[in-house]
Amino acid sequence: MAEIRIDLEKCMGSGNCSYWAPGSFDLDDDGKVLVRDPATDEESRLVMAAEGCPVGAISIWHGERRIDQGAP
Ligand code: SF4
Incomplete structure (x- = not known):
């Protein structure tokens, strides 16, 4: 399962x-x-959330591999 990391x-x-x-x-x-x-959202939605964060505060990980592309 994907792990969410946040930079508050x-x-x-x-x-x-x-x-x-x-x-x-x-x-x-x-x-x-x-x-x-x-667990209530599809992993693709977590990735969209991370990539849609205007300041890059969210990243999504599988172990030590980051699966989102970061903020634009
Ligand atoms: S999308 Fe907005 S509320 Fe969510 S982590 Fe990024 S800055 Fe914070």
Whole structure:
């Protein structure tokens, strides 16, 4: 199963990730990303969330292999 890694220092609370993978990502009261239940979204949605993050705060991994392409 894919592993989600987050760099909270980078997150600026845009909410793009919760649009692409609403079961996996949410925002906390401070407007920072919160990981919910990644098993509820297809892996492709996790990758879209990572690649859609405007500041590159999310990466998706299989072990030590990163499977998303990062922020544009
Ligand atoms: S898309 Fe990126 S910047 Fe926006 S809330 Fe998610 S992690 Fe934070």
